[in-house]
Amino acid sequence: MQSRSLSIKSLNLGVLDMVPLLPGNRPEQAVQRAGELARRAEAWGYTRYWTSEHHDMEGLASSSPEVLLSHIGAVTKTIQLGAGAILLPHYSPVKVAEWFHLLAALYPGRVELGLGRAPGGGPHASMALSGNFLQHVAELPQLMESLLALLEGTYEYEQVPVFARPMPEQPPALWMLGTNRKSAEYAARYSAGYVFGQFMSEHNAQEMLNFYRYGFQPSKRMDKPRTMVAIGAVCASTKEQAQQWAAQITLGDPAMRARWLVGTPSDIVERLHSLQVEYDNDEFLLVTPIPDYEQRLNSYRLIAEAVHASCHSK
16 A cells, blocks of 8 residues: 555644553564554554553553664654653663664654653562662753753763764654653753643643743754644544444543544544644644554554545545
8 A cells, every 4th residue: 555644734643552462462463563553554644653661561562662663664664763752761861862873873864752751660660670760750851961962962971072873864853752741841941842642641732732832942953842642542433333442441541531532533533633723733643552453453544544535625
């Protein structure tokens, strides 16, 4: 199938894949399904494939976005490759910059580095990974400053230049993900794009996006604010089927799931265009954790086809 852009009328859709490990499947199957989803999404016209970072969570196989994205890049051709997100408090900024510089060298112009502040797992998994996580979160401004310097080739350690090699001609695009005002503040302060995780937040998306835009500080890295909203979406040929699929989802708080987009292709597209105007936001990441791999693919396909049809009918 030929790739066709969903950016008509400035509505861009991406996939946010948590790489679910569904009952009866092995991790090997879960990661292969991630590759299949990315290939199909590219053919259907999705502009980006992002994957999350979670640790010691039984139903997810997404512990290392930097590794999975290397594979995804190899089995696709044009789709943007993003981390949603690398949880910076766990890591050395040097190592994060090295990971994404290498990815950017492998797949020029396609790599996006999304950063997050969450632990990505339970307290014991977090402590086993990086020790005192709360202390590392408090140090996030210093970690961000170091990471930005490494991405720009200006970092020094004890007044000696240190480079996160290889140094690609086009560095990864920088985004900050979050569900509250603090993440919006960091994105604005450090001239990063901002992704609001509406599918798992109790906060109002428009309020968070406006807070980010108002405080945005332009730089050579990004001269004007860029936003995306990550939303839960479940689509089927009938409303009854979509509701049945949505009822099987266990991810997140039920109150938050009640705000997800659930319905037929026309229902979903109408709501996406409405949100596009309401949020003044042209890019959405769709989260579709239906506990069936084929149903999940079908949901993404139906939305893509409906968006494509709606854009061409206007």
